[in-house]
Amino acid sequence: MKWTPTVNAALCNGCNRCVEVCDSGTLTLRNGVALVAWPDSCQSDAECVRVCPQQAMRMEWMAMDGDRTRGKWVIGGRAWPGRVRGCRQLRVG
Ligand code: SF4
Numbered sequence: 001m002k003w004t005p006t007v008n009a010a011l012c013n014g015c016n017r018c019v020e021v022c023d024s025g026t027l028t029l030r031n032g033v034a035l036v037a038w039p040d041s042c043q044s045d046a047e048c049v050r051v052c053p054q055q056a057m058r059m060e061w062m063a064m065d066g067d068r069t070r071g072k073w074v075i076g077g078r079a080w081p082g083r084v085r086g087c088r089q090l091r092v093g
Contacts, residue, residue: 001074002042003060003071006059011055014034018051023043026048041070
């Protein structure tokens with residue numbers, strides 16, 4: 001499981017701050033709402049969570065595969081999804 005951000009779409013106002021602060025290019029804006037589009041590239045540094053003025057982002061352990069040299073990983077733990085209502089997380093490209 002990887003430590004990655006999730007977005008509460010009901011709280012997001014589309015300000016783009018999270019996208020701008022993310023050095024790894026994990027996030028994008030789609031239809032005016034932040035989207036975790038490329039979780040593989042996430043460095044798990046939670047900068048996006050810190051800059052969000054809406055408290056729309058939080059870090060979650062998400063079940064996924066990928067490059068384990070990037071970001072924080074654990075084996076086992078609590079399964080995702082289920083705890084964040086309105087969460088938008090999608091891998092594209
Ligand atoms: S910083 Fe917060 S409110 Fe702004 S686009 Fe990102 S998730 Fe939405």
